[in-house]
Amino acid sequence: MKNINQLKRNLSPELEEIRVHHIHRSDKCYRMYGGLASNLISFENQIIELEIRHADRWSKPPDVTALQIATGWKDNKILNQATGYLVHLFKRRSNPGVVAQIPKTEKRDKVDEFCSEFIVALKAAADTTNDEYLESIKGVFEPKSDT
Secondary structure: OOOOOOOOOOOOHHHHHHHHHHHHOHHHHHHHHHOEEEEEEEEEOOEEEEEEEEOOOOOOOHHHHHHHHHHHHOOOOOHHHOOEEEEEEEEOOOOOOOOOOOOOOOOHHHHHHHHHHHHHHHHHHHOOOOOEEEEEEEEEOOOOOOO
16 A cells, blocks of 8 residues: 555635634544544535544444544534545554543653653654555435434
């Protein structure tokens, strides 16, 4: 499989605000606990385009993952108009989120050690250069029923 650099976003200010809000609310839990991160790339012709990066601990099949994450992005006034999605899946070499427990000590060496390890983990989480492109999945959202 080939490696692909992070896709370029082409978002309006409104969509950029939605992207940031989604990442800091819904996506945060996926990143920290599920080993999966998603990012909005574009929204054109009622199609949500996303980039999804997941680590080994994410076990759902690609098609289920694409639909689940794309559906989660529709929870706002603009993207809820989407009729379909295009998702680019990548395999992460490191986890896309970091969970850490601060040591309950005032010893300077323990705090310094924690901070050093935490910074290394944050840098690893942000580094997508070694991620492996897996596939792109297109799908259509089921129409909403009025019942």
